Amino acid sequence: MRETGGGVWGFTGSTMTSLMFFWAMYNQFFPYHLRVLIETYVYKLMGLVSNSVHIKFNEHSGLKKSEAYNSIRSYLSSKSTALAVRLKANEKGGGKSLVLSLDDHEAVEDVFNGVKVQWSSNVSKREEHANASGSEERRYFTLSFHRRNREMIIERYLGHVLREGRKIEFKNRERKLYTNNTSLYAREGKWCSVPFHHPATFETLAMELEKKERVKKDLIKFSKGKDYYRKVGKPWKRGYLLFGPPGTGKSTMISAMANFLEYDVYDLELTTVKDNSDLKKLLLDTKGRSIIVIEDIDCSLGVTGQKRKTKEEEEEEDEEGKKEKEKTFYEESERSKVTLSGMLNAIDGLWSSCSDEKIMVFTTNFVENLDLALIRRGRMDNHIEMSYCRFEAFKVLAKNYLEIEWHELYGEIERLVEEIDMSPADVAENLMPKSDEEDAEICLKRLVKSLEEEKVNVRKLAEEEEKKKADQEEK
Numbered sequence: 001m002r003e004t005g006g007g008v009w010g011f012t013g014s015t016m017t018s019l020m021f022f023w024a025m026y027n028q029f030f031p032y033h034l035r036v037l038i039e040t041y042v043y044k045l046m047g048l049v050s051n052s053v054h055i056k057f058n059e060h061s062g063l064k065k066s067e068a069y070n071s072i073r074s075y076l077s078s079k080s081t082a083l084a085v086r087l088k089a090n091e092k093g094g095g096k097s098l099v100l101s102l103d104d105h106e107a108v109e110d111v112f113n114g115v116k117v118q119w120s121s122n123v124s125k126r127e128e129h130a131n132a133s134g135s136e137e138r139r140y141f142t143l144s145f146h147r148r149n150r151e152m153i154i155e156r157y158l159g160h161v162l163r164e165g166r167k168i169e170f171k172n173r174e175r176k177l178y179t180n181n182t183s184l185y186a187r188e189g190k191w192c193s194v195p196f197h198h199p200a201t202f203e204t205l206a207m208e209l210e211k212k213e214r215v216k217k218d219l220i221k222f223s224k225g226k227d228y229y230r231k232v233g234k235p236w237k238r239g240y241l242l243f244g245p246p247g248t249g250k251s252t253m254i255s256a257m258a259n260f261l262e263y264d265v266y267d268l269e270l271t272t273v274k275d276n277s278d279l280k281k282l283l284l285d286t287k288g289r290s291i292i293v294i295e296d297i298d299c300s301l302g303v304t305g306q307k308r309k310t311k312e313e314e315e316e317e318d319e320e321g322k323k324e325k326e327k328t329f330y331e332e333s334e335r336s337k338v339t340l341s342g343m344l345n346a347i348d349g350l351w352s353s354c355s356d357e358k359i360m361v362f363t364t365n366f367v368e369n370l371d372l373a374l375i376r377r378g379r380m381d382n383h384i385e386m387s388y389c390r391f392e393a394f395k396v397l398a399k400n401y402l403e404i405e406w407h408e409l410y411g412e413i414e415r416l417v418e419e420i421d422m423s424p425a426d427v428a429e430n431l432m433p434k435s436d437e438e439d440a441e442i443c444l445k446r447l448v449k450s451l452e453e454e455k456v457n458v459r460k461l462a463e464e465e466e467k468k469k470a471d472q473e474e475k
C-alpha cells in the first residue's frame with residue numbers, strides 16, 4: 001500500500017515538474033507575438049467546444065483608467081470578502097482602515113436572478129512595452145457565463161454590477177483635495193492630491209439661517225438633478241460666486257459644501273496654468289462629484305476692461321478695446337497666458353460638458369471688479385454674499401467655541417454686532433479661549449471690548465473724514 005501511494009505521489013510530482021518546466025520554457029523562449037497567436041487559436045478552439053461566453057474588462061481604456069473596471073472591482077470586493085480564498089488589502093484613510101479586493105488569478109461566483117456567473121481577476125505581462133522597472137502588467141477581469149444567458153447578462157446584469165459598484169466606490173473612497181500648484185509637487189498641467197479632512201459643516205458655519213438653508217436646498221436639488229439636466233439639455237454643473245470682505249467664511253463655506261455633498265475639491269491656481277489649452281486639459285482631468293474652486297478670482301484678472309459699462313461705452317469699444325478682452329490673466333506673470341475668453345470657454349464651452357456633476361466656485365473680495373461675462377447668471381448661477389458677523393452668525397460661533405446658547409452679555413453683543421462691521425474670523429478669534437483658565441465669560445468680555453474699541457475707531461475715522469470734507473469746502 002505504502003509503495004502504491006508513494007508511486008502515485010511520485011508520478012504526480014514528476015508530471016507537475018514537467019508541466020512547470022514546459023510552461024517556463026514556453027514563456028521564456030516563445031516570442032511574444034507567437035504566444036499571442038497560439039493563445040488566440042487555443043481560445044477559438046475552446047470556444048467551439050465550450051458553452052461559455054467570456055467578457056474581458058481591462059483596467060485601462062486608452063490612456064485613462066477604466067471607470068467600469070473600478071466599479072467592477074468595488075462590486076466584487078463585497079462578494080469576495082465572503083467567498084474568495086485569496087484577497088488583496090488596500091489601505092484607506094492613511095492606514096486607518098482596509099479595503100479588501102479579489103487577488104490576482106482568483107475567481108469568485110455571483111448569482112443574479114438565479115443565474116450563476118463567474119468573475120476572475122487576471123494579470124498579463126507585456127514585455128514589448130517593458131519599462132526600466134520590468135515588464136508592464138495589464139490587469140483585467142473576465143466575466144464567464146453560459147451562452148443561453150447572454151441576453152440577460154448583457155442587458156441587465158452588467159448594468160446592475162456597474163451601478164452597485166459605483167455606489168460602493170463612492171462610499172469607500174477617500175475624499176481628496178487636489179491642487180495644480182507646481183510648488184506643491186504637482187507637475188505642470190497636472191493635479192496632485194492630499195486627503196481632504198476639513199471639519200467645516202453647515203452647522204458650524206456662521207451665517208443667517210435662512211441663507212444657509214437656501215444654499216443647502218440648492219445643493220441637494222443640484223446633486224439629485226441628473227434627470228432634470230438631461231431633460232432640459234444642459235450640462236450637469238452649477239456655478240457659485242462667493243463674495244464678501246476677507247475673513248467672512250468664503251473658504252469655510254466651500255469646505256462645508258464639499259462635506260455636505262461628499263465631493264472632492266479641486267483648488268485651481270491660475271498662476272501656474274500655462275495657457276488656455278492647459279486650462280482646458282486640467283478641467284477635463286477633473287472627476288465628477290467635485291467642486292472646482294478659483295479663489296480670489298479678482299486678483300487673477302488682468303481683464304477688468306469689461307466691467308459694468310454703459311451702452312454708449314459699449315458701442316465706443318474699438319478694435320483695441322476688443323483686444324483688451326484677450327489680455328491675459330496675470331499680466332504681470334510671464335508664465336500664464338490664460339485669457340478671459342479661454343476661461344469662459346473652458347468653464348462653459350462644449351468641452352465643459354464632458355463629465356457630470358461638477359460645481360464651479362469663484363471667490364472674490366471685490367465683486368465689483370469682476371467682468372460681467374464671467375459672473376453672469378447661467379455661468380455663475382448662485383451669487384452668495386458672505387457678510388460681516390451679525391447676531392445670528394455670532395450665536396453659531398459662540399456655540400462652536402464656547403458651547404453655550406445664552407449668556408447675560410448677549411444683549412450687549414447683539415446691539416454691538418448689528419452696529420459694527422466685524423468679520424466672523426475676527427469674532428471667532430476673540431471668542432476662542434486662549435488657555436484652560438479662560439471661561440465663556442472672559443471670552444465674551446474680550447469680544448465686547450474689541451467691538452467697543454472698533455466702534456470708537458469707526459467714529460474717529462468718520463469724524464476725520466467729515467473734517468477733511470469741511471476743510472476742502474472752505475478752501
Ligand SMILES: Nc1ncnc2c1ncn2[C@@H]1O[C@H](COP(=O)(O)OP(=O)(O)OP(=O)(O)O)[C@@H](O)[C@H]1O
Pocket residue numbers: 204205206207245246247248249250251252253365386423424425426428
Ligand atoms: N462664516 C464663518 N463661519 C465659521 N467660521 C468662520 C466664518 N468666517 C470665518 N470663519 C473663521 O475664520 C477663518 C477664516 O475664514 P475663511 O478663510 O473662510 O474666510 P475667507 O472669506 O475665505 O477669507 P479670505 O477672503 O481672506 O480668503 C476660518 O478658518 C474660520 O475659522
